[in-house]
Amino acid sequence: MQSNLPHLQSIFTADCVIFGFSEGELKVLLIERNEYPFKEWWGLPGFFVEHNETIDDAVKRILLEHTGLKGIYMEQLYTFGDLQRHPQGRIITVAYYAMLRLEAIGNNLKPSTDYVRKAQWHPLNHLPDLAFDHKNIIEKSIEKIRRKVSHSPIAFELLPEKFTLTQLQQLYEAIWDKKLDKRNFRKKMLKYNILKELDEKQKGVSYRAAKLYKFDKRKYNKIFKNELNFSK
Amino acid sequence: MQSNLPHLQSIFTADCVIFGFSEGELKVLLIERNEYPFKEWWGLPGFFVEHNETIDDAVKRILLEHTGLKGIYMEQLYTFGDLQRHPQGRIITVAYYAMLRLEAIGNNLKPSTDYVRKAQWHPLNHLPDLAFDHKNIIEKSIEKIRRKVSHSPIAFELLPEKFTLTQLQQLYEAIWDKKLDKRNFRKKMLKYNILKELDEKQKGVSYRAAKLYKFDKRKYNKIFKNELNFSK
Incomplete structure (x- = not known):
């Protein structure tokens, strides 16, 4: 042909x-x-x-x-x-x-x-x-x-497994190309309860080390499960 | 080239x-x-x-x-x-x-x-x-x-502007290729409060005419707004 x-x-x-x-x-x-x-x-x-x-x-x-x-x-x-x-x-x-x-x-x-x-x-x-x-x-x-x-946890694929809230905010700022208010961002993010706070801090930084967090995929799926999804 | x-x-x-x-x-x-x-x-x-x-x-x-x-x-x-x-x-x-x-x-x-x-x-x-x-x-x-x-109201694009709950259920059944329980489906659907019940019934049917509903896009957007959306 x-x-x-x-x-x-x-x-x-x-x-x-x-x-x-x-x-x-x-x-x-x-x-x-x-x-x-x-x-x-x-x-x-x-x-x-x-x-x-x-x-x-x-x-x-x-x-x-x-x-x-x-x-x-x-x-x-x-x-x-x-x-x-x-x-x-x-x-x-x-x-x-x-x-x-x-x-x-x-x-x-x-x-x-x-x-x-x-x-x-x-x-x-x-x-x-x-x-x-x-x-x-x-x-x-x-x-x-x-x-x-907005409806899937793909942002977390870009972060290291353990990350600080500052890194997470910077990532969302980069994706949306805009500054976000630190207090509002943290309040919103922590409210979802999809982050696991670790008993660990950043290493090798010259400034005050921040807490590290992990993404809790199980909780995310529970909270953001699609309500209009009748597949189950 | x-x-x-x-x-x-x-x-x-x-x-x-x-x-x-x-x-x-x-x-x-x-x-x-x-x-x-x-x-x-x-x-x-x-x-x-x-x-x-x-x-x-x-x-x-x-x-x-x-x-x-x-x-x-x-x-x-x-x-x-x-x-x-x-x-x-x-x-x-x-x-x-x-x-x-x-x-x-x-x-x-x-x-x-x-x-x-x-x-x-x-x-x-x-x-x-x-x-x-x-x-x-x-x-x-x-x-x-x-x-x-699961995360957008596109299903309603397939329905007539005014539809019955049976039509809506049939549509979801067709999309998911499975039977859904009538009572559960209606309970779930009405709970979201995204349907506007009309003061009107089906016309031209030989069986008992059912209530007609309209999709309420404004309410849908409010309820299903994307929580991890920081664009606003």
């Missing part, structure tokens, strides 16, 4: 939007491209989907080749097909996203393809100019995360 | 998953195809995305040509790219879905392309054999709707 319908053929790519949280900031993983005509452009890890691979396989392969990361569970976000999104013609791209505990990964990023010069975390609030429509793709991902944090 | 990379070129299509609810059943809009080699196969309204149209435009055009429906707000569901999904080679498809008030549309379906013999609503529980991976696409849509009804 491919050969009969050349006027219908498109190039299809996959892009990875990987979020992490560290030093009080939401970060996104970018690559610096190395190939003409995109040399030195920053963009999302992303490349062609080959004929002999599924989209799920392609996105894993691309993330590995571009950043060295593997074993990351990515979810499909959206497929972008605006006519002007790519300077080289009709290229449709599907974006996948993931939220990572940065502490487990850090800066140990190793591209293994000549198309990529380096991979690096960038604060969401200070992104360089990005290739193609990648800024738009990142914005769409943030919107998705905002909708999701 | 297209011409330099023939081994990367794919065919890209868009499919429409349109749900409606009538006679106590959840229905999906199917077309009977008319072209060799798919003559007389049933499937979702779906066809090629052309080079000069966005995906959003393509999906609206395809729905119009295949069924005569227009002005329907469809949301992107998922992009499917399994290697075996289509017998004619690598064809990637993006599915869009919508939930309609069937009373406003009924059976007034008019295909305007030679590729389609007819368009027809089919009960979800009695689907014919479907072309390609369309059964899988419909299942994925139902899963999406199940997740969504």
